[in-house]
Amino acid sequence: MRVPLSWLREYVDLPAGATGRDVAERLVRAGLEVETVEQIGADLKGPLVVGEVLSIEELTGFKKPIRHCFVNVGAANGTGEPQEIVCGATNFAVGDKVVVVLPGAVLPGPFPIAARQTYGHTSAGMICSARELGMGDEHNGIIVLPPEYEPGTDAVELLQLVDEVLDIAVTPDRGYCLSMRGVAREAAAAYGLPLADPALLDVPPANSFGYLVKVNDPAGCDRFVARTVVGVDPNAKSPLWLQRRLQKSGIRPISLTVDITNYVMLEVGQPLHAYDKQRVNGPITVRRAEQGETLTTLDGVERKLAAEDLLICDNSGPIGLAGVMGGASTEILDPAAGPGTTEVIIEAAHFDPVAIARTAKRHKLPSEASKRFERGVDPEAARAAAQRAVDLLVLIAGGTDEAGVTDIAAPHPVRTITIAADLPDRVAGTAYGRETVTRRLQEVGCSVAGADVLEVTPPTWRPDLTDPYDLAEEVIRLEGYDNVPARMPNVPPGKGLTEGQRINRRIGVALAAAGYVEVNNYPFLGETAWDALGLEADDRRRRTVKLVNPLNDEEPALRTTLLPGLLGALRRNIGRGNTDLAIYETGTVFLPKDELSVAPRPAVDHRPSAEELAELDAALPDQPRRIAVALAGERLPSGWWGKGSEASWADAVEAARTVARAAGVELTVRQGQLAPWHPGRCAELVVAGTDRVVGHAGELHPRVVKALGLPARSAAMEIDVDLLTADGAERVSGPTVSGFPVATQDVALIVDTAVPAADVEAALRAGAGELLEALRLFDVFTGEQVGEGKKSLAYALRFRAVDRTLTADEATAAREAAVAEAVARTGAVLRGA
Amino acid sequence: MSAPNKSYDPVEVEALKPEVVEQARDEAIAAFAAAGTLDELKQAKVAHTGDRSPLSLANREIGALPPHAKAAAGKLIGQARGAVNQALAKRQAELEAERDARVLVEEAVDVTLPFDRAPRGARHPLTTMAERIEDTFVAMGYQVAEGPEVEAEWLNFDALNLGPDHPARSMQDTFFVQAPDGSADSGVVLRTQTSPVQARTMLDREPPIYVICPGRVYRTDELDATHTPVFRQVEGLAVDEGITFADLKGTIEVLVEKLIGDHLELRWRPSYFPFTEPSAEVDLQCFVCLGASVGNPDRPCRTCSSEGWIELGGCGVVNPRVLVACGVDPNRYSGFAFGLGLERILMNRHNVADMRDMVEGDVRFTLPFGMEI
Numbered sequence A: 001m002r003v004p005l006s007w008l009r010e011y012v013d014l015p016a017g018a019t020g021r022d023v024a025e026r027l028v029r030a031g032l033e034v035e036t037v038e039q040i041g042a043d044l045k046g047p048l049v050v051g052e053v054l055s056i057e058e059l060t061g062f063k064k065p066i067r068h069c070f071v072n073v074g075a076a077n078g079t080g081e082p083q084e085i086v087c088g089a090t091n092f093a094v095g096d097k098v099v100v101v102l103p104g105a106v107l108p109g110p111f112p113i114a115a116r117q118t119y120g121h122t123s124a125g126m127i128c129s130a131r132e133l134g135m136g137d138e139h140n141g142i143i144v145l146p147p148e149y150e151p152g153t154d155a156v157e158l159l160q161l162v163d164e165v166l167d168i169a170v171t172p173d174r175g176y177c178l179s180m181r182g183v184a185r186e187a188a189a190a191y192g193l194p195l196a197d198p199a200l201l202d203v204p205p206a207n208s209f210g211y212l213v214k215v216n217d218p219a220g221c222d223r224f225v226a227r228t229v230v231g232v233d234p235n236a237k238s239p240l241w242l243q244r245r246l247q248k249s250g251i252r253p254i255s256l257t258v259d260i261t262n263y264v265m266l267e268v269g270q271p272l273h274a275y276d277k278q279r280v281n282g283p284i285t286v287r288r289a290e291q292g293e294t295l296t297t298l299d300g301v302e303r304k305l306a307a308e309d310l311l312i313c314d315n316s317g318p319i320g321l322a323g324v325m326g327g328a329s330t331e332i333l334d335p336a337a338g339p340g341t342t343e344v345i346i347e348a349a350h351f352d353p354v355a356i357a358r359t360a361k362r363h364k365l366p367s368e369a370s371k372r373f374e375r376g377v378d379p380e381a382a383r384a385a386a387q388r389a390v391d392l393l394v395l396i397a398g399g400t401d402e403a404g405v406t407d408i409a410a411p412h413p414v415r416t417i418t419i420a421a422d423l424p425d426r427v428a429g430t431a432y433g434r435e436t437v438t439r440r441l442q443e444v445g446c447s448v449a450g451a452d453v454l455e456v457t458p459p460t461w462r463p464d465l466t467d468p469y470d471l472a473e474e475v476i477r478l479e480g481y482d483n484v485p486a487r488m489p490n491v492p493p494g495k496g497l498t499e500g501q502r503i504n505r506r507i508g509v510a511l512a513a514a515g516y517v518e519v520n521n522y523p524f525l526g527e528t529a530w531d532a533l534g535l536e537a538d539d540r541r542r543r544t545v546k547l548v549n550p551l552n553d554e555e556p557a558l559r560t561t562l563l564p565g566l567l568g569a570l571r572r573n574i575g576r577g578n579t580d581l582a583i584y585e586t587g588t589v590f591l592p593k594d595e596l597s598v599a600p601r602p603a604v605d606h607r608p609s610a611e612e613l614a615e616l617d618a619a620l621p622d623q624p625r626r627i628a629v630a631l632a633g634e635r636l637p638s639g640w641w642g643k644g645s646e647a648s649w650a651d652a653v654e655a656a657r658t659v660a661r662a663a664g665v666e667l668t669v670r671q672g673q674l675a676p677w678h679p680g681r682c683a684e685l686v687v688a689g690t691d692r693v694v695g696h697a698g699e700l701h702p703r704v705v706k707a708l709g710l711p712a713r714s715a716a717m718e719i720d721v722d723l724l725t726a727d728g729a730e731r732v733s734g735p736t737v738s739g740f741p742v743a744t745q746d747v748a749l750i751v752d753t754a755v756p757a758a759d760v761e762a763a764l765r766a767g768a769g770e771l772l773e774a775l776r777l778f779d780v781f782t783g784e785q786v787g788e789g790k791k792s793l794a795y796a797l798r799f800r801a802v803d804r805t806l807t808a809d810e811a812t813a814a815r816e817a818a819v820a821e822a823v824a825r826t827g828a829v830l831r832g833a
Numbered sequence B: 001m002s003a004p005n006k007s008y009d010p011v012e013v014e015a016l017k018p019e020v021v022e023q024a025r026d027e028a029i030a031a032f033a034a035a036g037t038l039d040e041l042k043q044a045k046v047a048h049t050g051d052r053s054p055l056s057l058a059n060r061e062i063g064a065l066p067p068h069a070k071a072a073a074g075k076l077i078g079q080a081r082g083a084v085n086q087a088l089a090k091r092q093a094e095l096e097a098e099r100d101a102r103v104l105v106e107e108a109v110d111v112t113l114p115f116d117r118a119p120r121g122a123r124h125p126l127t128t129m130a131e132r133i134e135d136t137f138v139a140m141g142y143q144v145a146e147g148p149e150v151e152a153e154w155l156n157f158d159a160l161n162l163g164p165d166h167p168a169r170s171m172q173d174t175f176f177v178q179a180p181d182g183s184a185d186s187g188v189v190l191r192t193q194t195s196p197v198q199a200r201t202m203l204d205r206e207p208p209i210y211v212i213c214p215g216r217v218y219r220t221d222e223l224d225a226t227h228t229p230v231f232r233q234v235e236g237l238a239v240d241e242g243i244t245f246a247d248l249k250g251t252i253e254v255l256v257e258k259l260i261g262d263h264l265e266l267r268w269r270p271s272y273f274p275f276t277e278p279s280a281e282v283d284l285q286c287f288v289c290l291g292a293s294v295g296n297p298d299r300p301c302r303t304c305s306s307e308g309w310i311e312l313g314g315c316g317v318v319n320p321r322v323l324v325a326c327g328v329d330p331n332r333y334s335g336f337a338f339g340l341g342l343e344r345i346l347m348n349r350h351n352v353a354d355m356r357d358m359v360e361g362d363v364r365f366t367l368p369f370g371m372e373i
């Protein structure tokens, strides 16, 4: 809602010195969201005056038509002589009244004006267009004023070129503030001043000879006022003041009748519709649409109506989408295109907000009218609004109002709210007292009766006030939030973070400490992401949750793995010249359930049943938490200290171990095979002691790397944190640290290349028994010495007893037992034996 | 070595004459002093204290002396050797100190060489910002609650007093999830706020409830400098006996003080949210211009668009209808709720000009934030 300050002052006698910003600040503190205060014409400087065109000489020989004019500007130029002006516009004639800017003036821009030589003549000023004056950009031609203004009259004042406009974002509960009347009421309350209510008009009572209207759906339309005006001059133009107010409010002037309906809507908040009476065929009926009906609306679009749409009809069928947009067949006619409209029916009705909202949404027609009806219009303002429109048509268009007054009103029960007088105190946590509460409620427009318990009748323009808390809010906001004290609640002792939350933090810290940088990616993706990862057609990860209205039609699905987003971030970074990368992401993925269902919508007047709550959850996809890393380039940089190392499958696997360690879970790594990983360099990650696969790590498949434009050997890991931590972390038992000497023994074992090192290590550990303190693989060797298809694994074993110094024989016996177990389990051969 | 000769008179043994012993002693001391390096000193040591040195040879003669002469000779030689050894040790220490000083100088390195061998990592500032806020509230006794991002419409809207036709539903541009039949009637959305976590918490446990709910939320905004379709919120909820708007004000003030400091003014203005009543928006004084840009075209402020205030978040007293839908008795309990946009806080607290930097995952943006914020 755009509110010109000059217009607002018509209803509230604001302090003379109050600027737009001052008023905005007061309104903001009362709860109106004033987004901007626009300074119109702030840089405008006169002289800017009315001129009368005395002569026009068309200059020829130029690329475009040029006029050499003399204009009477009265005494405004100091001499009284005609002003010589060269003008490039052609939409004016001798005798027309125009707006002339004289040398020395500054137009909005700022654009200073001076006399100059042009096209062989002197041009001492300009004849102005609306755009040049900052009145709007809809007209390219110059302004031709109504003939009644005297040459030399100050046009800054005449055209109200200097003003301030408050732009207010009206929240859905404040429909009444989509009008000058409503904003003025708030301003009056904020300044403690009286309000001149524009809806307080003398209106003749309803009678039986008004235009015939039948309301067949009183639930959809509980008020319908119709008035008729005849003898309207179809050529009458909207006066400047009216045009200017509409322009400043962001509405384009169209024709007098339409301008008047728009003006009254802005003033009172009641949307009006004007019909050409001679084009309406018989009585007006309000009803719901029937299947298959159509209506061509004012914008020329033929619309298929739905059975729920509320319609205005005549004998010919639908002539308007009630409260949303009128029909073309009864539109006010433009006199420029034939005989104009001379008889008008004014409709001021009240429609069901839900019906209007649905129709506007269904037909994608958010109009000024529907916006107001959706938020609630004052049903009692309909008569006054119709009267105001009739008055203006009579006054400006020379029409005659007919005596018939149609007013159909469904009976309205009086809404009374019972509220404890101290409820606002209890909600705010302060003491206002009953008198303040009563006074504030009255300022809002309520009538209030009672003492400790108040009987409050809200005003008709506040359909949002329905329960005691609504009223409490009004009192508290008008008293000012600044006046509510600040206090701390008495929070009982908390339990801190859950174990899972601590683990999530630890994992992030561990990865960051290991040199990974966290990124966050959008979860949106499309089929091409799966193709790039080389997923089979039946890969379960292709089964996704899909959006009805994705931002990008190419990415309608939600991720089932973090990898597409993460690898995208990897590529983005590389594209920006960040070549050595280790990044990680943590977040949820979205896995559709096997059984798909629709979520119910239980009632909200009580807690849903356990079954209903279970159904809600059953309709949601599984949303486990994942963590993933991606690597490319050098993992350890080369430098003056020597050579670094390239990121590899091993880094990705180590990242998984880092995550598992942070989570307090032991991980077993085994050979795996899964897209998008290299089939020979993919580790399957399993929780130790179980068969639970929690993720994969390794080098990416060369085809994937190519498809995604990543460097060769890029690596990645993804692990399901929920699965990883499903058993919880085991509490660490403090080890006994032995002070006895260590006995170190090395062994080298030759095994088939296919034997996993992890199996050899497990066998050595099992065979070595309790004396083994630590074991470390220090070399892997292949070559002629060990034979084709074989590899040599060299381990350092550290033995130690907790209670004595080991003898050489004991250590050797333990080593031999370890080797024996490895031989038995993996077919290993002791090297050099 | 000569055999003991009991008839020998000590005076007759040349080597044990005091003047000879003294001369040997002095020569040794002079040789040590003359040694310029440890090697020279080693040679001098062999020459003057070795087996074949004059004093060692003289010492051997003592054994052949008659018993009455042994003591005097022993003392003579002992004193001389003591002096020699002392001189040797002293010179040894001197030369070693010289050598050490020289070697340490030679071993000096350029300690300004960079040693960035271990790659640096960092956590995303939105993550650590959420943690900082969580920690502030956990310290007050709150708990951290989480919930699903793909959420039932009922929990995202209906339970929060946003019925199907509520005009406020169009305020939030919602991503709708396809139903099994491909239609929009799945009853499932991408949550537009973390408030459904509050609803879940109330459905889950009995008051008193003090929770903080961080998480990702979704709205159908295109990505630009100040909007992102996926962003982070932290919401808080308190439900207890006697909770008032005053408790909300106090809590928000403490949060702002911990997060930003107490040097900036707060502005509380009435607003509208279906799930709270009364509702408020909290604005923080612009930390850049401190309001000086307002109505002052010569001093425009990009940070606050010359408004003087920066929107911090929305809050209010929980609408009793929400309590009812979540099974909480509104006659016994009341509550407050608040929601903060983390991106905006990060922008303001850390001078981030463009929201796109937070979502594009450029490591150069994240690295300076380190492990905590």
Ligand SMILES: [Zn+2]
Pocket: B286, B287, B288, B289, B290, B291, B293, B301, B302, B303, B304, B305, B306, B307, B308, B309
């Ligand atoms: Zn600022």
